[in-house]
Amino acid sequence: MAETDWEARYGIGDMPWEKGEPSPGLVDFWALHPELPRATVLVPGCGTGHDARAWASAGFRATGTDIAPSAIRLAKQKTAKAGLQVEFRVGDFLADEPFRTFDWLFEHTLFCAIAPSRRDDYVRAAMRWLRPGGDFLAVHYLIADTDGPPFGTTRDEVWRRFSPHFDSLQEWVPRSYPNRTALELMLWWRSRPAP
Numbered sequence: 001m002a003e004t005d006w007e008a009r010y011g012i013g014d015m016p017w018e019k020g021e022p023s024p025g026l027v028d029f030w031a032l033h034p035e036l037p038r039a040t041v042l043v044p045g046c047g048t049g050h051d052a053r054a055w056a057s058a059g060f061r062a063t064g065t066d067i068a069p070s071a072i073r074l075a076k077q078k079t080a081k082a083g084l085q086v087e088f089r090v091g092d093f094l095a096d097e098p099f100r101t102f103d104w105l106f107e108h109t110l111f112c113a114i115a116p117s118r119r120d121d122y123v124r125a126a127m128r129w130l131r132p133g134g135d136f137l138a139v140h141y142l143i144a145d146t147d148g149p150p151f152g153t154t155r156d157e158v159w160r161r162f163s164p165h166f167d168s169l170q171e172w173v174p175r176s177y178p179n180r181t182a183l184e185l186m187l188w189w190r191s192r193p194a195p
């Protein structure tokens with residue numbers, strides 16, 4: 001399977017995932033949880049940064065990374081225009097060693113964007129970038145497609161991959177963009193502290 005050239009897709013504006021707003025499920029999560037302490041968060045595969053800006057608006061010290069330099073350029077422009085503070089960096093979530101670890105990790109359409117053969121790498125990366133005992137909030141896209149990206153997954157696969165390393169705090173079907181209604185599943189996990 002050929003690797004997706006993400007930079008080329010940004011170059012020609014082939015970005016069907018770009019909705020011009022953050023994940024509705026993420027927005028609702030923070031409206032429901034004003035009590036949670038604000039901390040640091042990593043948004044890998046951040047695209048043009050809508051979700052990272054939503055975390056910053058919720059009071060977090062947010063960092064967004066993306067493998068495509070054009071995504072990071074657009075994210076920085078939009079964030080400056082919005083008058084928000086977010087750190088953006090070009091980087092490969094799967095391959096890079098963490099430049100720091102984070103209190104929270106937010107998944108939204110990166111797991112479904114990478115080749116399914118790299119999903120073990122994704123789980124290892126999630127554990128590397130998150131501090132022990134950190135929180136992993138994920139919006140998974142439950143579609144059947146095998147000729148992605150996006151590549152489909154199932155609730156069973158998500159549980160099989162993440163439950164050995166994370167304790168489940170909550171699972172629910174979120175409010176979604178209109179074309180993803182009832183196709184998303186949110187999971188809030190906490191990584192197990194090192195023994």
Ligand SMILES: C[S@@+](CC[C@H](N)C(=O)[O-])C[C@H]1O[C@@H](n2cnc3c(N)ncnc32)[C@H](O)[C@@H]1O
Nearest residue numbers: 006017045046047066067068092093108109113
């Ligand atoms: C489907 S897009 C989603 C973008 C953003 N999360 C959103 O929902 O608008 C997937 C993003 O992941 C980025 N990406 C793909 N592989 C990556 C990797 N290994 N590390 C970091 N970013 C990656 C792509 O460049 C692209 O911006």
